[in-house]
Amino acid sequence: MINIQPKTHGPTLDSPIEHLNACHRRIEERLDTLERAGRHLQTRSDEALTAIRSAFRFFDSNGVKHTADEEESFFPRMSAHLAPGERQFLENLHTEHEQTEGLYAELTGHVAKMANPPTASDVQRYTELAAALCSLYRQHIRNEDARFPAIAQRILTTDDLTAIGQEMKHRRGI
Ligand SMILES: [Fe+2]
Numbered sequence: 227m228i229n230i231q232p233k234t235h236g237p238t239l240d241s242p243i244e245h246l247n248a249c250h251r252r253i254e255e256r257l258d259t260l261e262r263a264g265r266h267l268q269t270r271s272d273e274a275l276t277a278i279r280s281a282f283r284f285f286d287s288n289g290v291k292h293t294a295d296e297e298e299s300f301f302p303r304m305s306a307h308l309a310p311g312e313r314q315f316l317e318n319l320h321t322e323h324e325q326t327e328g329l330y331a332e333l334t335g336h337v338a339k340m341a342n343p344p345t346a347s348d349v350q351r352y353t354e355l356a357a358a359l360c361s362l363y364r365q366h367i368r369n370e371d372a373r374f375p376a377i378a379q380r381i382l383t384t385d386d387l388t389a390i391g392q393e394m395k396h397r398r399g400i
Pocket residue numbers: 293296319323366370
């Protein structure tokens with residue numbers, strides 16, 4: 227069986243910066259699932275497609291909210307206080323968000339059109355798109371993990387973090 231169950235549990239939304247980090251680990255698990263399921267698309271297509279669609283549901287819900295947390299709650303509160311190099315860093319993160327969203331849309335569009343069971347060329351295209359998405363998204367996460375928490379910790383006040391936590395809860399209907 228192709229494992230689609232999450233393994234990690236993160237801190238609560240009362241610790242917004244730590245929550246971003248925990249969400250990265252959950253995203254990485256789904257990226258692993260997309261690659262692993264791709265290796266079984268021809269031999270165990272039903273099982274592989276179930277795993278792929280489960281990962282898509284995660285990206286469509288948690289993944290979208292995670293990017294909104296960064297773009298709508300974190301970035302605007304930080305922008306006035308960034309050093310020049312940090313401003314470029316956040317602009318790069320924004321560009322990477324757009325690039326991952328574009329590749330993700332291509333991947334989901336391809337899966338929606340695939341035959342069942344998928345043909346060899348379906349599988350090849352899936353593998354190419356999933357590899358490109360995984361590579362870009364993993365690098366994006368490495369970039370964020372390396373610099374973003376320290377910049378956010380320095381700039382954001384306790385009141386900012388409380389407000390961000392409230393917005394993150396609101397986004398999740400909590
Ligand atoms: Fe991000």
